[in-house]
Structure formats: structure tokens, C-alpha cells
Amino acid sequence: MVTNFLIYGLVNSAILMLSAIGFSLTFGLSGVANFAHGAMYLTAGFIAWMLINYLGLSPLVAMLLTVVLMGILGALIYRIILMPVRGIVLSEVISTFALGVALIEFFRWKGFTSFDFSLPPFVKGSIEIFGVTIDYQRLIIIGIALIIALFLWYFTHYTNTGLALRGMAQDEYTALSIGIESDWAAMLSLGLGAALASVAAVAILPLGIISINLGYEIFLIALAVSVLGGLESTLGLFVGSLILGYAMVIASTYLGPQWGQVVYLGAIVIVLAIKPSGLFGKYKELEERV
Amino acid sequence: MKKKALALGVSLLLMTSMLLSVSGCGQKTATTTTTEKKADSIVLGVATSLGQFDAAGSLKAAQLAVDEINASGGVDVGGTKRPFEIVSIDTRDAEPSIPVTDALAAIEKQILEKKPAAMVVGVLRSEVLLSAMDMIAKYKLPYMVSIAMTPDFEKKVESDPKYKYMFRVGLSSPYLVGNLADNLSTIGKKFNYNKVYFVNQDVAWAKGTNDGLEKWAKANGWTVVGHDAYPTGASDFSSTLNKAKLGGAQLIVPVFDMPESANLVKQASAMKVPALFTGFISSAASESSWKTFGGDINGLVNFLFENASLPVKALPKSIPFNEAYGKKFGEAERTKITGHGGGPSYDSIYILAEAIKKAGSLDADKLVTALEQTDMDGMIGHLKFNKNHQIIYGSDPKTSAVSIAFQWVDGKRVPVYPAAIAEGEIVLPAIK
Known part of the structure; x- marks a missing residue:
């Protein structure tokens, strides 16, 4: 039973982390709280499905193309929807929120509500680890989550582009004064966030089917993980995912599956009430002290 | 400011259902x-x-x-x-x-x-x-x-x-409970099974059905390994499957009408849970669901509450x-x-x-x-x-309406219950 907890808790944590990483990155780098994150995830799932089923592309090509297309879509969303309201935080939130609801409800309106939408796993089959059977797709999810976390840490700490983006996030005016262009940085972060949402979608959705309500659920999960860990912190994202991932598995097993959802919804409320900066949100913690 | 914006966003999200319901x-x-x-x-x-x-x-x-x-x-x-x-x-x-x-x-x-x-x-x-x-x-x-x-x-x-x-x-739920119980009893006798796990959606009809069935099972000598309820929209069933596997459940009885529900059987296949699934999973009832779930629903004995989707000889109008x-x-x-x-x-x-x-x-x-x-x-x-x-529902379509069950066998839906309409027998799926 303990091994089960450890392994499936880790899988759950990796799923949460992948689901949240795009949202957290966009907020951390550009300050835009992309409330359309869940809708991006859903859109990526449907795009990949259509590329496979309508254009007959191989799943791997379709999934890679989806990530690229979603990255471009994210950048376009910034140019078309967010740029005119850039700097007006309230308007940014309302714009992304409205876009998210519009996208999700568009799919519902167009009849994407049946159970015919599913993506194939990267590799079929399963393996036994310490007496626990786990399928390859879940192991791949853990691997992808780790690779992305490491890549982002490297990207934001050791590349010029990443450092420029972080600089912009820390102080926009100082960054502007040394030649970092604000709109370029925000567009890139939105594009990256959307691409990461689609990586999550093509990795996680093969575990089940693409259902409309995932658009809302994934966003709430992303919000819970990011709020718990600290909105702009990669380490916070990692720790927040682990805490929530294991808490959900324990709650589902001992209290009942319905409590799994209560855990992450409760986490948003409790963290915002007690420590709004989250576990590792250093910049915001400073803001709060001031 | 960002905090305020975030709080506003969360509030907006919580209000979404209301807004959507108005528009809907x-x-x-x-x-x-x-x-x-x-x-x-x-x-x-x-x-x-x-x-x-x-x-x-x-x-x-x-x-x-x-x-x-x-x-x-x-x-x-x-x-x-x-x-x-x-x-x-x-x-x-x-x-x-x-x-x-x-x-x-x-x-x-x-x-x-x-x-x-x-x-x-x-x-x-x-x-x-x-x-x-x-x-x-x-x-x-x-x-x-x-x-x-x-x-x-x-x-x-x-x-x-x-x-x-x-x-x-x-x-109606009571008829469904009767049919499921009868089917459970048949399977129990045929394969000498007596350990069952119930899992259902957390809505009135599904809860009522599995609660009734659990009572019946306990009264008829079955060991109930567990009983879980999932909120509508849930898509991860690993906690139930782990408990069922560790508890040695031979039968798992799912009762769901949400699209995500076939994930249960799909996940069970991935986790190699050695149990026969028999119940109602709406998303695994149609002919197209075999393709959707890539064959992972093989072996599932699924009820069609009322048949329309399966041409059955004993229900001539269905053809x-x-x-x-x-x-x-x-x-x-x-x-x-x-x-x-x-x-x-x-x-x-x-x-x-x-x-x-x-x-x-x-x-x-x-x-x-x-x-x-x-x-x-x-x-x-x-x-x-x-x-x-x-x-009135019963077991013979000549005298009453019938609820039927079929089993997914290598991409085909074989009618297996009740006896009056059966075109094959329930077989235990091989765990690959």
C-alpha cells in the first residue's frame, strides 16, 4: 500500500506540475495571470485530435505540431488581445478570463461533448515497479515533468533570453532601460506558456478522454499549485505539486474520491487567506511586508 | 495589484457557472x-x-x-x-x-x-x-x-x-438494481466469485443504484471490498483501482453516465487489475467507444438500460x-x-x-x-x-421491456443478458 501511495502520488504530482507549469511560467515572467490556461490545454487536445483524425498525421507529428501551433497561438493572443490592455492588470485578467470561457464554450457549442475524443499514448503497455503495476504513459509523464522543470530552471537562469525575461518580471522599467523590450518579453512568455499547456495536454490526455470540463478543472489545478508554491517560483511549483499530489491521493484513498477535488480547491482558499505569497513566493512576500 | 487581480479572477471563475447557466x-x-x-x-x-x-x-x-x-x-x-x-x-x-x-x-x-x-x-x-x-x-x-x-x-x-x-x-433504478443483482448472481455462480467492489458517480440515481446493490450483495453472501463515489467530471480512478486490486476484488461494478467514466476500465487495463467489470458505463456503450478507448475496454460487461444501439435478434425493431x-x-x-x-x-x-x-x-x-x-x-x-x-421491465421482451447487457469481446458487442436475448456467454478477459 505504501509503495502504491509513493508511486501514484508521484504520478499525480507530475500531472499537477505539468498542468500548472505553463500558467506559472507566464505569470512569473510577464506578470500576466493567464486565466485562459485551461482553455489552452483543452484547445491543444482538440487540435492534436483533429490533426490525427482529420489530416491523418502520425500521433507524434501531430503532437509536436500542436505544441508549435499553440505556441504561435499564445503569442498571437498577446499581440491581439493583451497588448492593447498591457499594464492594466484588471483588464488583462478579464481579457484572458473571457477568452478562456469563450474557447471552452465554443467547443461545447460545436458539439465536442461526446466521448469520441481521445489521444493515443506515446507507448502502450505497463511495467511492475516494487510490486506496483504502472503504465508507461504515466512514467513518461513523470519524465516529461522533470525534463521541463530542469529546462525551465536552466532557461531562466543561464540563457540571455531567460535572464531578460526574469529581468522584465522583476522590474519592467529597469529592464526597458537596458534594452529589453517589454512586449517582446510578454509575447514570448505567453507563447511559451501556451506551448507548455499543450505539452501537458498531449502527455496527460492519453490517460483518458478529452472532455470539455477539463478546461475549467485544469485551470483550477494550475491555480492551486501555483498559489500554494508561490506564483513565480519554479521550486514552489515543484514543491506545491508534490504536496497537493500526495494530499489528493491520500484524501481520495482514505476519505473518498470526492475529497481529492476538495483538497486543491481548499488549498487555494487556505493559502490565499494565510500566506498569499505561497511557500516560495519571495518577491510577493516582500511586497506583502511593505 | 496583482493579488487583487488574482482574487478578482478567482471570483470570476466561481461565478462562471452562474453566468453559463444563464446563457445556457x-x-x-x-x-x-x-x-x-x-x-x-x-x-x-x-x-x-x-x-x-x-x-x-x-x-x-x-x-x-x-x-x-x-x-x-x-x-x-x-x-x-x-x-x-x-x-x-x-x-x-x-x-x-x-x-x-x-x-x-x-x-x-x-x-x-x-x-x-x-x-x-x-x-x-x-x-x-x-x-x-x-x-x-x-x-x-x-x-x-x-x-x-x-x-x-x-x-x-x-x-x-x-x-x-x-x-x-x-x-428506473429499482429495475436496474434487480437486473444488476441478477447478473451478479449469475456471474458469481458461473465463476465462483464472491468479492465485489462498487464504484459510482456521486449523483442520486447512480448512488441509489449501487447502494441498493451493495445491500443486496451483503445479504447474499458477497464480500464488499469497497464502495467509492466520484464527483461528476472526475477522470482519475487510481485510488479505487489500487484498493480493489489490493483487496482482491473479483468483480468491479461501475455505475456512471459521465464521459470520463470509461477511464476507469482504461486505467484498470493499464494497472492490470484482475477483475471483471460489470455495470453501466455510458461512454463505453456505443459501437464507436471501442475505437475511442483503443480496445482497453475489452471484457467489460456493460448494460444498455434500454437497447437502441445494438441490433439484437430478440428485439426485432432494433435492427x-x-x-x-x-x-x-x-x-x-x-x-x-x-x-x-x-x-x-x-x-x-x-x-x-x-x-x-x-x-x-x-x-x-x-x-x-x-x-x-x-x-x-x-x-x-x-x-x-x-x-x-x-x-414494466422484466427478462422477456415478449412480455415486458428489457434492459440488456453485452460484453465487449475483441471489438464486438455480444449480447449476454438476459437469457432471452443472449447471443453468447460471459467470458473472463485475459489480463495482458
Whole structure:
């Protein structure tokens, strides 16, 4: 039973982390709280499905193309929807929120509500680890989550582009004064966030089917993980995912599956009430002290 | 500022369900599904959760029956032939967070604006049905229910004559419990099984079904390894599957009508849970679900509450129905017919046509009397209402309506229950 907890808790944590990483990155780098994150995830799932089923592309090509297309879509969303309201935080939130609801409800309106939408796993089959059977797709999810976390840490700490983006996030005016262009940085972060949402979608959705309500659920999960860990912190994202991932598995097993959802919804409320900066949100913690 | 914006965003999200329900039920107006409106047509209202696949399929099945009747000249009303016309409105009651009151508002809107002579299909959720019964009784409209399954429907009809306008053609939870128990008993004897795990959606009908079944199982010598309920929309079932595997469950009984539910069997296949699944998973009922789930549902014994999607020799009307459905809506749509709602919706139209002919008028009270005398063969078996206006279900389609079960065997759905319609026997799936 303990091994089960450890392994499936880790899988759950990796799923949460992948689901949240795009949202957290966009907020951390550009300050835009992309409330359309869940809708991006859903859109990526449907795009990949259509590329496979309508254009007959191989799943791997379709999934890679989806990530690229979603990255471009994210950048376009910034140019078309967010740029005119850039700097007006309230308007940014309302714009992304409205876009998210519009996208999700568009799919519902167009009849994407049946159970015919599913993506194939990267590799079929399963393996036994310490007496626990786990399928390859879940192991791949853990691997992808780790690779992305490491890549982002490297990207934001050791590349010029990443450092420029972080600089912009820390102080926009100082960054502007040394030649970092604000709109370029925000567009890139939105594009990256959307691409990461689609990586999550093509990795996680093969575990089940693409259902409309995932658009809302994934966003709430992303919000819970990011709020718990600290909105702009990669380490916070990692720790927040682990805490929530294991808490959900324990709650589902001992209290009942319905409590799994209560855990992450409760986490948003409790963290915002007690420590709004989250576990590792250093910049915001400073803001709060001031 | 960012904190405020975040808080605002969260508040907006929490308010979404309310906003959506307004747009869904209030402004998304009734859609006339017939192509041609005739002045003398008999309007039939369909107020249901059109985004949900059972409900959407039910509307199509009802439309097919209407088209067939209209093509044969229409309905005989006191010697005059008049066509049926279906109007529909989306109640969205299957969606999470849609309040009952919003679904009721949609129904009332249809009654007031479209003035139907009767309503068919009915709402999806039992919680909504029970409230809707009061409202519809006020308007004295014959209301033919195909989907919602609560046993309280019959109690309510029995409790007060004002509910005499309500009839249910679809299966009810007590019948389902009886069928599932009978099926469980057969499997237990055949394979010498006695350890079972129950898992269901956390909604009234599914809870009622599995609670009833759990009681039966305990009273009949079964060891109940566990019983879990999942909220609508849940898609990860690993905690249940782990407990079932560790507890040595030989049978897992799922009862779900949400699209994510087939993940349970898919996940079980990935986790190599060595148990036979037998119950109701709506998303694994249609012909197309084999492709959707990549064959991971192999071995699942799934109930079709009322058959429409599977051409079965012992239910002869199901064969031409499938042919006609494929012709009208396309072969791809035919393969998506689910296991609930379609059959009774199709039969409801014929029951109504017969009752109108018998009553010779559209007067609701005369129609009720005629409906109570229904005694005819339908697609789901022989159709006859009990004293509480519930179609009687049994195990022989020659004498009653039947709920059937099939097993997924290498991409084919083999009818296995009840014996009167079976075309094969239940086999244990190999764990790959």
C-alpha cells in the first residue's frame, strides 16, 4: 500500500506540475495571470485530435505540431488581445478570463461533448515497479515533468533570453532601460506558456478522454499549485505539486474520491487567506511586508 | 495589484457557472428540429440536457420516430391525420454546477413559448426531474420520461393525482438494481466469485443504484471490498483501482453516465487489475467507444438500460431502427448511439401516437387515460405501464421491456443478458 501511495502520488504530482507549469511560467515572467490556461490545454487536445483524425498525421507529428501551433497561438493572443490592455492588470485578467470561457464554450457549442475524443499514448503497455503495476504513459509523464522543470530552471537562469525575461518580471522599467523590450518579453512568455499547456495536454490526455470540463478543472489545478508554491517560483511549483499530489491521493484513498477535488480547491482558499505569497513566493512576500 | 487581480479572477471563475447557466438556459432559445413547420402540427417538447450524449441521442431517436410517423401520413386525431413536430431546448442539467432552478426555467420557457401538446425525453438528472414534475403538473401536460431514473418518480405519481400526467418509459433504478443483482448472481455462480467492489458517480440515481446493490450483495453472501463515489467530471480512478486490486476484488461494478467514466476500465487495463467489470458505463456503450478507448475496454460487461444501439435478434425493431438511424443521421452518428434514453424516446413517440389515436383528441386527461391502457410492442420490448406510470421491465421482451447487457469481446458487442436475448456467454478477459 505504501509503495502504491509513493508511486501514484508521484504520478499525480507530475500531472499537477505539468498542468500548472505553463500558467506559472507566464505569470512569473510577464506578470500576466493567464486565466485562459485551461482553455489552452483543452484547445491543444482538440487540435492534436483533429490533426490525427482529420489530416491523418502520425500521433507524434501531430503532437509536436500542436505544441508549435499553440505556441504561435499564445503569442498571437498577446499581440491581439493583451497588448492593447498591457499594464492594466484588471483588464488583462478579464481579457484572458473571457477568452478562456469563450474557447471552452465554443467547443461545447460545436458539439465536442461526446466521448469520441481521445489521444493515443506515446507507448502502450505497463511495467511492475516494487510490486506496483504502472503504465508507461504515466512514467513518461513523470519524465516529461522533470525534463521541463530542469529546462525551465536552466532557461531562466543561464540563457540571455531567460535572464531578460526574469529581468522584465522583476522590474519592467529597469529592464526597458537596458534594452529589453517589454512586449517582446510578454509575447514570448505567453507563447511559451501556451506551448507548455499543450505539452501537458498531449502527455496527460492519453490517460483518458478529452472532455470539455477539463478546461475549467485544469485551470483550477494550475491555480492551486501555483498559489500554494508561490506564483513565480519554479521550486514552489515543484514543491506545491508534490504536496497537493500526495494530499489528493491520500484524501481520495482514505476519505473518498470526492475529497481529492476538495483538497486543491481548499488549498487555494487556505493559502490565499494565510500566506498569499505561497511557500516560495519571495518577491510577493516582500511586497506583502511593505 | 496583482493579488487583487488574482482574487478578482478567482471570483470570476466561481461565478462562471452562474453566468453559463444563464446563457445556457435563458438565452439559448429553443431550437426547432423539424425542417418544416406546419400549422396543424402536434408540437412535442423536448427539454433536456442537449450537450449530454444520452440526451442528444434521445432527441435524435425521437426525431426519427416523428419522421417515420409523419412519412406514413401523421397521427390520427379523431379521424384527421396531423403531423408531429419536435421543438427542443437545452436545460444543461447534466453539466456540473448548473442549478436545478435554471433547468426548470428552460422547461417553463418551452411550455409557455412553444405550447407543446406533450413532452418527451425529459430531463437528465433525477434531482431536476423531481422538481420538474411539480411544475409540469401545474400545466397538465403529458410528460414521457426517458432518462432520469429515480425511484421517487413512482412514489410521487402514487402520492398525488396531480402527477397523473407523468409517465416513464425509461428504466428506473429499482429495475436496474434487480437486473444488476441478477447478473451478479449469475456471474458469481458461473465463476465462483464472491468479492465485489462498487464504484459510482456521486449523483442520486447512480448512488441509489449501487447502494441498493451493495445491500443486496451483503445479504447474499458477497464480500464488499469497497464502495467509492466520484464527483461528476472526475477522470482519475487510481485510488479505487489500487484498493480493489489490493483487496482482491473479483468483480468491479461501475455505475456512471459521465464521459470520463470509461477511464476507469482504461486505467484498470493499464494497472492490470484482475477483475471483471460489470455495470453501466455510458461512454463505453456505443459501437464507436471501442475505437475511442483503443480496445482497453475489452471484457467489460456493460448494460444498455434500454437497447437502441445494438441490433439484437430478440428485439426485432432494433435492427430497422439502426438502419434508419444510419440513413438519417449518418453511419458515424449511428455508431455513437448510447445505452440509455434512445430506445424509450423512440418508443415514447409511438406510444403517444397510439394514445392520441385512442383518445381521439389532444385533451391531456383523455390522453392520460389512453396512455394508461398502453399495451404494444416497442423497440425495447413489450410496453405496458404499471399503476404508477412506469413501463414494466422484466427478462422477456415478449412480455415486458428489457434492459440488456453485452460484453465487449475483441471489438464486438455480444449480447449476454438476459437469457432471452443472449447471443453468447460471459467470458473472463485475459489480463495482458
